[in-house]
Amino acid sequence: MSADALHRRLFGLLSLFSPRMHTKVLRRYFNWWHRSPDPWKLQVSLYELNKYRTTLDHVPREPYTRILDAGCSEGTFTHLxxxxxxxxxxxxVDISERALARARARGEGPRFIAADLTDPGTIGVFDLVFCAETLYYLGRDERLRHVSRRLRDLVAPGGVLVLVHPWPEARRLHRHxxxxxxxxxxxxHVENDPHRPFSVTCYRRL
Incomplete structure (x- = not known):
């Protein structure tokens, strides 16, 4: 098992905690993780930049007026x-205030809001929602079902939800x-990167 896969599996165990404790652990972890700027190298990694371009290339070509980046980290993709x-x-939206502060500092344009995807509050609905590399942090089984419904409810009828996760793990993460x-x-679309394959999956809210 790769280090990335082990990391994701360990976070799945948070489903054993209460929802309140789960959120508390994630908030503390991501604030700690963002103690240094761009900890995942999202701004410079060729893999990440290719994933952004691949994602955008597979979104349905439609007019969108409200777009959400759920789990935006420091806003690299959001500004794109x-x-x-x-x-x-x-x-x-992101759970880490430290990440959001850096996202806001990147310049004008997007609006950044602190939110927990298990209970995102009253941020409204959007006709295009992205959620990338995030679901495996949010638990398993019933917790994953709950978060999947929350994401669905952020999409306006007729809107599009785009999920981007490691392949073939995406099959499990997207099953609800x-x-x-x-x-x-x-x-x-499955991008068969020899080391880190991923899928871009688009859903229509009926």
Missing amino acids: LAREHPGAEIVG LEGDPVTRRIAE
Whole structure:
């Protein structure tokens, strides 16, 4: 098992905690992780930059007015969305205030809000929602089902939800949306990177 896969599996064990404790642990972890800027090298990694481009290339070509980046970290992809969709309202949410402070410091454009995806509050609905490399932090089984429904509910009827996760693990992470009667998978692309394959999966909210 790779170090990345072990890391993701360990976070799955947080499902054993109460939802309140789960959120508390994640907030502390991500604030600690962001003690230094860009800890995942999202701004410079060729792998990450290719993943961003691949993601955008597989989003349905439609007009979008409100776009959400769920789990935005320091806003690298969020600011890219603002450049790709200059007429849209762009919102990034994350559990780490330290990450959000750096996202805001990158310049004007997107709006950044502290939110827990298990209970995102009243941030409204969007006609395009992205969630990348995030679901494996949010638990297993019933906790994953709950978060999947929360994400679905952030999508306006007729809108698009885009999930980007490691492949083939994405099949497990996305399974509750696959079985959801008000979502329909409309596209899926698997990028067969020899070391870190991932999928870009698009769902329509009915």
